[in-house]
Each structure stands twice: as structure tokens, then as C-alpha cells.
Amino acid sequence: MNYWLMKSEPNTYGWADLVKDKKTFWDGVRNYQARNNMKEMKVGDLALYYHSVNEKCVVGIAKIVKEYYQDPTTDDDRWVVVDIAPVQELKNPVTLAMVKAEERLSEMVLVKNSRLSVQPVKKEEFDLIIGMGQ
Structure with missing residues (x-):
């Protein structure tokens, strides 16, 4: 299993929209690196x-x-989508400031290249952020 981070503007398509819809295709990605990351998703x-x-x-x-x-x-035909569904809302949102303040997340793509809309996340980073949100 792989882990990812996917960014969305909450006023365009926020978490509540995904929960309401139960599933959506992730469209609008127009960055080659983000697209390539989506092609790696399973x-x-x-x-x-x-x-x-x-x-x-x-x-x-x-x-x-x-x-x-x-x-x-x-x-x-250069652009692709994947379908996603909600799993769980975090009890407490984990802010970018919290991520940057956590030394164990200093190498995370979110810290190094915060503009990338679809990015890989290491299992350890994923687990740490989930823990921070509980």
C-alpha cells in the first residue's frame, strides 16, 4: 500500500463535499509531477x-x-483522474504549521514542495499525522 496527500481548495471541493458525495473523481490536475503521482496510485x-x-x-x-x-x-489525453472515497475525518485538523514544527516531518514533500497538489507520503509520515489528528 502507498500513501499520498491530495490538496483541494475547501471552497471548491472540501472534505464535507466528499463525505456528502461518498465518492468522486479527482480532476483538474494540470501539473505533470502531480499527474504522474496519480498514475502510481492503486x-x-x-x-x-x-x-x-x-x-x-x-x-x-x-x-x-x-x-x-x-x-x-x-x-x-495528457490528464487523468482517480476515484476517491472518504474513510475518516480527523478529530483535529493537522495544520501546515504543526507539520513544519514536527522535526520528524521535516523531509516531507509537503514541507519541501508545498505547492504540489498530489504528493507521495511515507508510511511513517502518514501515521504521525494521523496520530497528531486524533
């Missing part, structure tokens, strides 16, 4: 659901429920 992988922009915090855990396929919102 059914059952887990992702930290991150509210970007103003909130800047991990708010939940999502699961990959369908591997990549052509993004239905564009005719450009």
Missing part, C-alpha cells in the same frame, strides 16, 4: 485530504477506489 492506497489556500490543514483520510483513467473534464 486501489486501496490511502490519502491525506488537505484543505489548501486559507486553511492549510489535513482534515481527513480518503481511499483510492479506482485507478487512473482519462480526465472526463478535458479532451486532452
